[in-house]
Amino acid sequence: MHVLTVPADLDSLDAVGKYVVEAASQAGLDRKAAYRLRLAVDEIMTNIINYGHTEVGLTGDVIVRAAIEADTLTIILEDRARPFDPRERPEPEDLDRPLEERNIGGLGVYLALKGVDHFNYEYVDQMNRNIFVMYRPLQA
Template identity: 45%
Template sequence: MDEAVKTARMSAELEVPATLGALGDIAALVLRLAGSAGLGKGASYRIRLAVDELATNIVMHGYRGGDGRITVRGRSGPGRVRISIEDRAPAFDPVQGRLPPEPHTAPERRRIGGLGIHLALTSVDEFDYVRRDGRNISTLTVMAEGTDPCPPRP
């Protein structure tokens, strides 16, 4: 028997200190949005992984352990979650910091850094970055498996 997944539109905002301790609050928000959108385990994991990686990079590399804030805004709808992460750390475009894996290089000889960002960006369906008014704004979208990212218009 097929059970319809109940979905609802949801908007949420969270501002937290840029600390590793705040990552759990961010993950909880992301998972609430994923649940309200009716995302399955795979899509929920992908959006959580990507947001966690970007937020961790903000804490560790953007603010370098100093004082700062991270604002997370999210919206969900049936089969879709969009999350924006904002910070006032120095400018950093994750697409430019992305280092794809080097499959033909032995692990001990590979360059350090950038692989987490690569994994984050390849795990989402859409990604956008802008620097506006002194803020880094990364926006990520994940859709439920089997969802057409460009449905036909009526």
């Protein structure tokens, strides 16, 4: 698939979502897996925009790549905001409590990381790389 480069702006979420859905379709993911992947990418992309760029006054682009291999679909988000590894965020401690008793916020990243088959983060050459992997269905 082609590489998608978008401004680090909330208006870019729709284009990124469409790109992810198209990649999922080309990879043969079922609707549920495609939805989980899109939700995960959308959450991390929103955090990149809000906390990596807007909150600190940065402008820039996010590069979105898709790679379809024999058994996986990989989506990579690359940006030049300050380093942030989503895996280092602590898991919510109040998941067993009723919604009205939980703290507001903090679930998005947790759900994003749990929604994909594998997630990795790298900081290479002053570039954040958020890597989402989904396993493709076995071909008969």
